[in-house]
Amino acid sequence: MRLLGGQEVTCPAALRKARRQEQLVSKRLLREDNAAQDGADVVPDPLSEDEVLELLRGVQRGSEDRKRSLGRLRWALQNEETQQKFVRLDGSIRTLTGLFTSSLAELQLEAARCLHELSHSSVPAVAEACLPVTSYLLTYLSGHSLELTELCLYTLGNLVVESEAVRKQLLPQGIIPVLASCIQSPHEAVLEGVGYVLSQLLQAKEAPTEIIPLVLDSALPQHMLQLVCSGLKADMGAAVEFAWCLHYIICRHKDNVLLLALGAVPALTSLLLDLASQIPQDAPEGLELLVCPVLRCLSNLLAQPGCQGQDGRLLIALFLILQCFLQQHPFLVQECLWLLNNLTADDPFFCSALLCLDLLPALLQLLTCSQMATVLVLTVLCNVAEKGQLQCQQLLQQPLLAQLLPLLTLPDPEAVGQCLELLHLLFLHCPEAAADFTRQGGHQALEQHQSIPELQERAQALLDVVRQPPGAPSQATLGAFS
Numbered sequence: 001m002r003l004l005g006g007q008e009v010t011c012p013a014a015l016r017k018a019r020r021q022e023q024l025v026s027k028r029l030l031r032e033d034n035a036a037q038d039g040a041d042v043v044p045d046p047l048s049e050d051e052v053l054e055l056l057r058g059v060q061r062g063s064e065d066r067k068r069s070l071g072r073l074r075w076a077l078q079n080e081e082t083q084q085k086f087v088r089l090d091g092s093i094r095t096l097t098g099l100f101t102s103s104l105a106e107l108q109l110e111a112a113r114c115l116h117e118l119s120h121s122s123v124p125a126v127a128e129a130c131l132p133v134t135s136y137l138l139t140y141l142s143g144h145s146l147e148l149t150e151l152c153l154y155t156l157g158n159l160v161v162e163s164e165a166v167r168k169q170l171l172p173q174g175i176i177p178v179l180a181s182c183i184q185s186p187h188e189a190v191l192e193g194v195g196y197v198l199s200q201l202l203q204a205k206e207a208p209t210e211i212i213p214l215v216l217d218s219a220l221p222q223h224m225l226q227l228v229c230s231g232l233k234a235d236m237g238a239a240v241e242f243a244w245c246l247h248y249i250i251c252r253h254k255d256n257v258l259l260l261a262l263g264a265v266p267a268l269t270s271l272l273l274d275l276a277s278q279i280p281q282d283a284p285e286g287l288e289l290l291v292c293p294v295l296r297c298l299s300n301l302l303a304q305p306g307c308q309g310q311d312g313r314l315l316i317a318l319f320l321i322l323q324c325f326l327q328q329h330p331f332l333v334q335e336c337l338w339l340l341n342n343l344t345a346d347d348p349f350f351c352s353a354l355l356c357l358d359l360l361p362a363l364l365q366l367l368t369c370s371q372m373a374t375v376l377v378l379t380v381l382c383n384v385a386e387k388g389q390l391q392c393q394q395l396l397q398q399p400l401l402a403q404l405l406p407l408l409t410l411p412d413p414e415a416v417g418q419c420l421e422l423l424h425l426l427f428l429h430c431p432e433a434a435a436d437f438t439r440q441g442g443h444q445a446l447e448q449h450q451s452i453p454e455l456q457e458r459a460q461a462l463l464d465v466v467r468q469p470p471g472a473p474s475q476a477t478l479g480a481f482s
Contacts, residue, residue, distance in 0.1 A: 026161070026200075027119070027120050027122075027157075027158045027161055027162075028120075028154055028157065028158065028196065029116070029117075029120055029154075030116060030150060030151060030154050043078055043079055044075055044076055044078055044079050044082070045079065046079050046081035046082050046085075047076055047079070047082045047085070049085050051076075052076070052082060052085045052086050052089065053089060055069065055072060055073045055076060055086075056073075056086070056089055056091075056092055056095065058072070058073075059073060059095060059096075059099065060091075060095055066099075066107060067106055067107060067110055070099065070107065070110040070111060070113075070114060071110060073086075073114055074110065074113050074114045074117055077114055077117035077118060078117055080121055080122070080123065083117070083118055083121045083123070083126050084121075084123055084125070084126060086118075087118070087125070087126050087129035092129075093129050093130065093132055093133065094132070096111050096114055096115055096133070097132055097133050097136065099111035100112055100115060100133060100136060101136055105145070108148065109145070109147065109148055109151070112140075112148055112151045112152065112155070113151065115130060115133060115137075115155055116151050116154065116155045116158070118130055119154075119155040119156075119158035119159045120158050121162070122162065123162075124162050124163050126162075127158075127159050127162040127163040127166055128163050128165050128166065130159055130166070131165065131166060131169055134156070134159070134166065134169055134170055134173060135173050137152045137155055137156050138152075138156070138170070138173055138174065138175060138178050140152050141153065141178050141179075141181075141182055142178070142181065142182075146187055146189065146190065149182075149185075149187075149190055149193070150189050150190060150193050153182070153190065153193030153194060153196065153197055154193055154196060154197075156170070156175070156197050157193070157196045157197040157199075157200045158200075160197065160200050160201055160204070161200050164204070164205075164206070167201065167204055167206070167211075171210065171211070171214070175197075175201075176211075176214045176215060176218055176220070177218065179194050179197060179198060179220065180218040180219045180220050180223075182194045183219075183220060183223045183224070183227075184223065188234070188235045188237060188238055191227065191237075191238035191241075192237040192238045192241055194238075194241075195224075195227075195237075195238055195240075195241025195242045195244075195245060196241055198215070198220070198224075198241075198242075198245045199241055199244050199245050199248065201215075202215070202245055202248035202249060202252070203248055207248070207252060208252045208253060212249055212252060212253050215249065216249070216253075216258050221246075221249075221258060221259060221262060222262055224242040224245055224246055225242075225246065225259070225262055225263075225264055225267055227239055227242045228242050228243045228246060228268075228271070228290075228294065229267050229268070229270070229271045231243070231271070231290050232271070232274060232275060232278065236286055236287070236289070236290050239290055240286075240289050240290050240293070243290055243293035243294050243297065244293045246259070246264070246293070246297050247293045247296045247297050247300075250296075250297055250300045250301060251296075251300055256301060256304055259301065260301065260304065260307060264297070264301055265298065265301050265302065265307060266311075268294055268297055268298045268301070269298065269311055269314055271294060272291075272294060272295075272298070272314065272317045272318075272321070273311075273313055273314065273317050275287075275291065275317070275321070276316070276317035276318075276320040276321055277317075279320060279321070279324050288325055288328075288329040288332055291321060291325070291332060291335075292331075292332060292335055295332070295335040295336060295338070295339050296335065296338070298339055299335075299338045299339040299342045300342075302339070302342045302343060303342050303345075310347075310349045310350070312349075312350075312353040312357065314343070315340070315343070315350065315353055315354060315357060315359060316357060316359075318336045318339060318340060319336075319359055319362050321336060322336050322362070322366070323362075326369075330369060330370065333366060333369050333370065333373050334370065334372045334373055334376060337366070337372075337373060337376035337377060337380065338376065340354075340363075340376075340380050341376055341379050341380050341383065344380050344383035344384060345383050346383075348387055351383060351384045351387050351391060352387075352391075354380075354384060355384065355391065355394045355395075360394075360395070360398055361398065363377060363380065363381075364377070364398060364400070364403060367403060367407070371412055371415065374407065374410070374412070374415045375412075375414050375415050375418055378407075378415065378418035378419055378421075378422055379418055381395065381400075381422050382418065382421050382422050382425060385422060385425035385426060385429065386425060388429055389429040389430060391429075392425065392426050392429040392430045392433070393429075393430060395426065396426065396430060396433055396436075400426075401426075401433065401436060401437050401440055401442070402440060404419055404422065404423065405440060405441070405442060405445055407419045408420075408442075408445040408446065408448075408449070409445065409448075413452065413454055413455060416449065416455060417454065417455060417458070420449075420455065420458045420459060420462060421458075423437070423442075423462055424458070424461070424462060427462065427465050427466075434465050434466045434468075435466075437466060438466045442466060443463060443466050443467070446459045446462050446463050446466070447459075447463065450463075
């Protein structure tokens with residue numbers, strides 16, 4: 001299973017693109033002003049303590065100008081230094097909380113925007129200053145204002161990133177049951193916000209012991225799976241978020257019996273089949289962001305002991321996805337190959353299907369896509385070759401040995417080592433391949449690895465085989481590759 005490290009990305013689009021390679025925690029801002037929408041990085045200058053105090057007094061006075069004062073405060077709070085000065089003022093958070101719980105909708109919304117700006121701070125003390133408001137944020141998730149609900153969700157999502165204290169307060173306050181209720185909303189914006197909060201929670205260091213069990217005991221997994229699998233029929237934003245949520249659960253939780261019982265494998269398989277059958281020549285922007293976590297979920301689930309997913313159509317779907325995304329989104333190559341590796345490892349069905357469906361030529365074309373692709377393609381070929389003589393003979397019907405020769409000159413020990421492993425299996429099951437390899441100058445390629453510590457034993461074992469007289473048994477390889 002793969003669980004990758006994290007970093008911070010503010011822009012939602014940047015977050016999703018970076019997630020292709022990394023697991024991320026991040027903070028997001030909802031701003032209605034044009035500058036934020038245009039991506040302009042305009043941050044106000046820091047205010048002095050007296051200026052911050054004057055802003056606080058302005059929102060405390062109760063005048064008709066209070067909304068305007070809140071707007072000025074919200075703008076000022078986009079500066080991190082001003083945020084820290086504000087939360088240090090006595091009564092600042094209490095004042096915002098009072099306005100946030102006001103019966104005046106305009107003031108409530110503007111106070112919520114101020115709290116949202118504070119939640120975006122990278123200073124833990126600022127997030128922890130917002131602790132008194134978390135219960136109200138949860139309460140208003142069940143309100144009637146779509147804009148307020150969305151603001152509350154993203155504020156909560158930002159707060160849980162920075163502070164373990166906030167997460168520990170939210171769990172007993174019932175954030176998981178509240179999110180389980182919100183996930184049934186008909187509004188796409190709310191669903192995407194729920195996915196954002198959940199993805200942040202599920203990446204917390206304490207998630208495996210304290211958060212994931214609560215999520216699995218709720219109605220969330222079933223709804224998440226449904227939303228992911230409906231991603232091709234609706235706006236993909238929520239589907240992408242929940243696909244990553246499922247990925248974080250699967251790769252951080254040892255026992256995924258519940259997801260398997262919910263039919264996650266056939267559901268995700270069906271999603272990939274639908275996607276592959278409908279995929280246009282030019283895939284719509286963003287489709288790859290859904291495909292990536294779905295591939296990871298399915299790959300890791302199929303690595304579970306006893307998991308069965310024998311549908312040969314999945315192989316065809318994988319290669320159609322590869323064909324569609326190879327040029328514009330080459331990162332998906334390794335995602336597809338990880339899944340292909342997990343499908344073929346210890347599974348004769350998929351190994352045979354790969355050969356019978358004549359997919360081997362397409363697989364070999366990926367050998368030089370990238371360093372990771374080289375290793376993964378070789379690993380899949382080893383999975384097939386391990387099955388025995390018949391499979392090795394079918395592999396050798398392709399110009400495989402000629403394609404392996406240049407790989408032996410690569411500077412990557414992992415790729416060369418996997419190449420040596422494949423040659424070992426081919427020579428073991430088809431001794432005539434060793435003579436063919438020698439005729440192509442293979443022994444010279446092997447000789448250059450005799451001085452590399454991690455490769456020399458295996459290289460020498462293969463050299464012993466290729467130097468044997470025709471018809472001699474190839475037992476010399478067994479010790480080095482056992």
